Amino acid sequence: MTMLSAGLFDSASLYMKGVGGIHRLWFYFAWMVAVYIIKEIMMVTGSIAINASVYERCPANLKLKLAEKLTRLPLIDYERSDIYDMCQRAKECVARDKISAVFMVSAVIGANLLGVATTLTVVASYNIWLLPISLISVLPFLITQKLSSTAFYAMKKGHAPVVRRTGYLWKILMSADSEKELHMNDAAGSVLGEWKSLNQTVQEETYQYQCKAARYVLISRLLQTLGTGISIIITLVMVIRQQISIGEFGACIVAFGALQSSMSVFFTELGRMGEHMLFAADFFRFMDLPEEASSVMLKSFPQKIILKNVSFSYPAASAKVLSDLNLTLCEGKHVALVGENGCGKSTLVKLIMGVYKPAEGEILLDFGDSTYRNADISRNISAVLQDFTHYHLTLRENVAVSDISHISEDERILECLKRIGAPEDDLDKRLGAQFGGLEYSGGQWQRIALSRGIFRDRELFILDEPTSALDPMAETEILRLFLKIMKGRTGIIVSHRIGLCRFVDEVVVMKHGKIAEVGTHEELLAQKGEYFRLYEKQSRWYTALSSVSDATASPSSSSL
Numbered sequence: 394m395t396m397l398s399a400g401l402f403d404s405a406s407l408y409m410k411g412v413g414g415i416h417r418l419w420f421y422f423a424w425m426v427a428v429y430i431i432k433e434i435m436m437v438t439g440s441i442a443i444n445a446s447v448y449e450r451c452p453a454n455l456k457l458k459l460a461e462k463l464t465r466l467p468l469i470d471y472e473r474s475d476i477y478d479m480c481q482r483a484k485e486c487v488a489r490d491k492i493s494a495v496f497m498v499s500a501v502i503g504a505n506l507l508g509v510a511t512t513l514t515v516v517a518s519y520n521i522w523l524l525p526i527s528l529i530s531v532l533p534f535l536i537t538q539k540l541s542s543t544a545f546y547a548m549k550k551g552h553a554p555v556v557r558r559t560g561y562l563w564k565i566l567m568s569a570d571s572e573k574e575l576h577m578n579d580a581a582g583s584v585l586g587e588w589k590s591l592n593q594t595v596q597e598e599t600y601q602y603q604c605k606a607a608r609y610v611l612i613s614r615l616l617q618t619l620g621t622g623i624s625i626i627i628t629l630v631m632v633i634r635q636q637i638s639i640g641e642f643g644a645c646i647v648a649f650g651a652l653q654s655s656m657s658v659f660f661t662e663l664g665r666m667g668e669h670m671l672f673a674a675d676f677f678r679f680m681d682l683p684e685e686a687s688s689v690m691l692k693s694f695p696q697k698i699i700l701k702n703v704s705f706s707y708p709a710a711s712a713k714v715l716s717d718l719n720l721t722l723c724e725g726k727h728v729a730l731v732g733e734n735g736c737g738k739s740t741l742v743k744l745i746m747g748v749y750k751p752a753e754g755e756i757l758l759d760f761g762d763s764t765y766r767n768a769d770i771s772r773n774i775s776a777v778l779q780d781f782t783h784y785h786l787t788l789r790e791n792v793a794v795s796d797i798s799h800i801s802e803d804e805r806i807l808e809c810l811k812r813i814g815a816p817e818d819d820l821d822k823r824l825g826a827q828f829g830g831l832e833y834s835g836g837q838w839q840r841i842a843l844s845r846g847i848f849r850d851r852e853l854f855i856l857d858e859p860t861s862a863l864d865p866m867a868e869t870e871i872l873r874l875f876l877k878i879m880k881g882r883t884g885i886i887v888s889h890r891i892g893l894c895r896f897v898d899e900v901v902v903m904k905h906g907k908i909a910e911v912g913t914h915e916e917l918l919a920q921k922g923e924y925f926r927l928y929e930k931q932s933r934w935y936t937a938l939s940s941v942s943d944a945t946a947s948p949s950s951s952s953l
Contacts, residue, residue, distance in 0.1 A: 479675070
């Protein structure tokens, strides 16, 4: 294009002097138009192809891979704040299309490199001093962009935990359930205030970075302008000395401008490449995290689950949650885990399921003729946990999510709902007010969660405080129902209420992360130990509650 510009300018100059013909002028003009059209067609075609293949498919595929990775992480990783920070940075990489940008920047650098090399040859043919002037005037783009990119990545890395916190606070403010409680407690202003403060901190630091980046760009532009001015002076001197023609002067200015433009883009994108690579590295570091081995559906259930000297502590905790546990669970037996809140009952259940691994000791699955150590048996377990999820899906999906391959078995779903006393409505009715569905009470949601456990129908049933939202009579009724369902199967019921222990085969009493006692209801009462203390304490509480109820009801009765 530079040579065509020189030919066009010279032809125009000669034509105006009456020396050259107009056909030569039209020749160069036609070639310039043709080259321009071809260039535009290639740019549009390339843009369509890149947008379709890179900016549309790539982010969608990366989101899918990120979601798949989250399903394969060990559950213990969800107890680590550093994993959440890594996940946040990986999400940031995907949201900002940084991996797509690596590809795009590489393409831009490659395209500009070819253009720079071609234009350098043309510029050097006029005056060799134009080359160092071009390089020096645009080199600051590389330096400043590198500094800006490094500072931007460091800022975003530091923002990751703050952004997670603001996201959590915003979720609380936007959630109907939490907003009701915040409103009743007059605490919404406090939460909103913290969100505003954290958000303002992020915005202020971002603004300061943008100001610094703008100063870098201004310095680079000033140096580029200075280089352009010097090059114009040099070429003007060459015209005065008649070393180049007017057409070559115009072509030289065009070539130098094109060279500076190409080199500034080249160095800018080269500097930004570091930023994109840092974000991309965050994504791949997260994707390289160790994954949980896929659990396998056991063809038969172990005769015994044996815990030997098992201890466990959470990643962020210095103290052990469980310490030196020894316990044997026999096939077909029903066991109650009892103890005061915080004694480690739920953690022990997760260890038995295999979703957490012991820090010390081992858990053996004894099949009689073979033994497995620390295996994941979650696929052979039907569990209803205390922190169950309210799925804002259809009633059918809420129940069948525990065994999704049988989602079309309407009669089985309805039977599970009926057995547990859950609402037997239209199975395709959506639940949850978030999407215009029906909102259930806490007790109704809990019954649906219990229906999920029945629907899964596995060899080992685990109920971890599954009836906390129900009244004591309903709780007793449902737990006795589950004991019937679990007949002939292994069952573990976690509770801090002692009443149900009369109906199980064995009671395991926990205290301060250790097993305090093991035995039947009658045996443990006779020992007058920790179990007896809990039993007496709860008996007095229920007696006192009954007395208060009678005293409250008496005036009403007399008035009637």
